[in-house]
Amino acid sequence: MDLLQLYEWLDIKSILIFLCVFLLLSDYTRNKAPKNFPPGPWSLPIIGDLHHLDHSKIHLQFAEFAEKYGKIFSLRIFGPRIVVLNGYKLVKEVYTQQGDNLADRPTLPIFHDITGDKGLIVGNGYKWKHQRRFALSTLRNFGLGKKSLEPSISLECCFLNEAISNEQGRPFDPRLLLNNAVSNVICVLVFGNRFEYSDHDFQSLLKNINEAIYLEGGIWALLYNMAPWLMRRLPGPHKKIFALWKEVIDFVKEKVNSHRADYDPSCPRDYIDCFLAEMEKLENDTAAGFDVENLCVCTLDLFVAGTETTSTTLYWGLLYMMKYPEIQAKVQEEIDRVVGGSRQPSLSDKDNMPYTNAVIHEMQRIGNIIPLNLARATVEDTQIGKYSIPKGTMVTGSLTSVLFDESEWETPQSFNPGHFLDAEGNFRRRDAFLPFSLGKRVCPGEQLARVELFLFFSSLLQRFTFSSPAGVEPSLDFKLGATHCPHPYELCAVPR
Template identity: 40%
Template sequence: MMISVILIALVLFLLSAQFLNLQWKSRGFPPGPIPFPIIGSIWWINFRADHRSLKKLAKTYGNICTLWMGHRPMVVLYGFQAVKNGLTNNSEDVSGRLQTYIFNKMADGKGILLSNGLIWKQQRHFGIGTLRKLGMGNKGMERGIQTEAHYLVEFFRDKKGEAVDPSFPIVHAVSNVICAVVFGHRFSLEDKTFRQLIEAFNCIVAFGNSHVYFMCEVLPWLAELLPGPLHKARFSRDFVCSFVRQEIIRHREKGRIDEPEDFIDFYLKQIEKAKNIPNSTFDEDNMVQSVFDLFLGGSETTATTLRWALLFMLVYPDIQDKVQKELDAVLSPSHLICYEDRKQLPYTNAVMHEILRFSSIILITIPREAVKDTTVLGYHVPKGTLIMANVDSTLFDPAYWETPHQFNPGHFLDKGGNFVTRDAFLAFSAGHRVCLGETMAKMELFIIFCSLLQKFKFTVPEGVKEINKDIIFGSTMKPHPYKLCAVLR
């Protein structure tokens, strides 16, 4: 009995000491909910960073505030000014990537997306340079996108106006663009391995930003004991990496190092070139993770945005009509859509940007980390502090958008009907970690979207009275499954 009392007293003493320590550590940080031992203050947002909880957080504590993930501080940025200044002022100081329990399980500090320091600098620099060699931003990649747009048009043509779920065909088309770049070949719609690959990425994306994800980060010892989403995500990650390693074996067997044709070829050549350089980070593990990152970044976000694009055309048929009138007035029916056409299609270009803004598929950026003591919006931020930017809040900031909660292409048009860019359009983030595939994504979205609307009028299937515009919450904000009819124009 006495031992039990002593143990309870000891536990209470330790918890009280930790509580007081957290209150002491939180001095000097931006305001935020009171942190408690073990769980920190992540409880305040119900262990999930969603629109409502982040808006409530900003309303209560301001556009820069602090949450604690366990005993680790995380500065949250909300609204255009806070996000832009927080990510671009002293940008290099906050360019680190957090090495948490989950991120280490998923990437182990390798590749482009979740790496730091020399690994990140070398892998990102190589990634950008290689994508440019493979045609990013020019006619080389444009031809690959046009090819996939053609296959997607043929898919809808074959359905002859029947109701169809466009999700997988869109994912297939977008993924094949990055497949051609990374692997040097495309997959057919019937390929079972490709379907498994897409399902694996869907599982990983669904796990990110979920209740379970945050609980695993705060209580990693519990994650190992409980079966479920984390184990499924790790299994999916292992499946993708195994697939990539098989592709690498096939590339080595072909021996195209002297005349590289795709990303893996270029990487194999780089490994050979850098094998005697002491601080080189070019090895097979970094190659596998870089391919994983490129595939995830180059397919998931663009495919999800296109799914929203077609959904919005069903919801706003008048806007679809205006886009098609502009396409008909400027381009001939047989014209092969190219990215340069956007300069002659201001309204269509504005619609595409409004789709990116209004769908706002990335609620928060992958948290960054202060790589040294720095200042963020006037607050001293110690090395190791996490920085979480709510990108969604910049795209709906009422101080910078006339009608933030309405789908309004006029946000990107001046009084003369000319296309204009907007400072608050941070759909691809900002600072040192800005999306490296922004140009490629915009090319894909524009070419595929215009190619489809040039050929088809998209309508709601007969009998459907209401379109579900709600989101499926995860690492990206997906639309609920829906069907449409693609009627040949």
């Protein structure tokens, strides 16, 4: 190596060393823990606390961190620090007493690149408040949470039962049928029509949603949020997330465009029609977000949120009925006694079916569909406990820590309908039952989900007995993405 080559090699080496030092200092400066910030594991540069975490069971590790660092701790996962709240009393106190200050969502690059700052889930501020108020008001007018929606759900129960009956007791995976049935309820409210279970295009769409939600909870999504400027240019599984959501968004856009072509503002058929009418009323208030792009994202949010969590809860529920046939038999005995076999279960039966109601609540509790909760962000500098939390910090109240709080539940790790029954066998409400979260960002579809779960579950168990295929032991193993759901399984549905 001559002198010139040596100088060139040293220059390249110096540049690389400089870049490494720059990146490390930049990461340290941007993500240094503020003064009086909640404690947490020792973080490494760039990757933060990734080396401490098993992403397949991170919701369970939160309990371990809480034991070590306290009920308020912090983590760094490829970027800014996240404050995690643990336990029912703490989560309730912070989310209710500081609700206004935790009304924002953090801006995460992967979601921003999919939907921008639009919609009901990740939107913030003035626009979000207008959109949430409008969505709740509109859906209530169409029967959300009311008895007027019951006939539509009961009809869908009939279609679902017929589809399951067609399996003739053979082993099958019920996931897509459950997705389709639950989705049809929100489809009627949002799009004005339902979809046949034989509609393979729609079933493919539901598969895309399931896969995208799973991938969004994975390591590639975390990498994207840490370095979006790099990940936008690199190939990888994260690209599939965008491809999957594009298909879903294109489907929604097609529905919106067909509505725009023939809607009558004096006779709205569904949420999209009502939104189009509101666009005309508020065309001068552009900040309220009543435009076509926001309509597409809001519709997408309602469609996805109205499908995924309820269908996954039912998917867990049928698995637990196979696992505990004695519980399934007690539910069926109550259905036979209260409803009989000549008519479908009705909401008016619910108060007379405490055991069935308790089982459904326990399905929601132990199913723990959104274990980490959806993160929120502080609107301004605030105090949580003895710690100072700067404006814009991500905060999440772990729903796992609430739904499995040992100080609130007698046997938190067991499937126990007794959690929701008193000594006389009457249904009892539990304060720590918060699968829909609480505060300003409580799930807007809570009332619809409660109605759907009761009618679908009781209708299914009225018609069928669910069991594992011969020689197969039901497994409660889960997979964790953006939601917590069972590994795919098959069951046999034998008509009663």
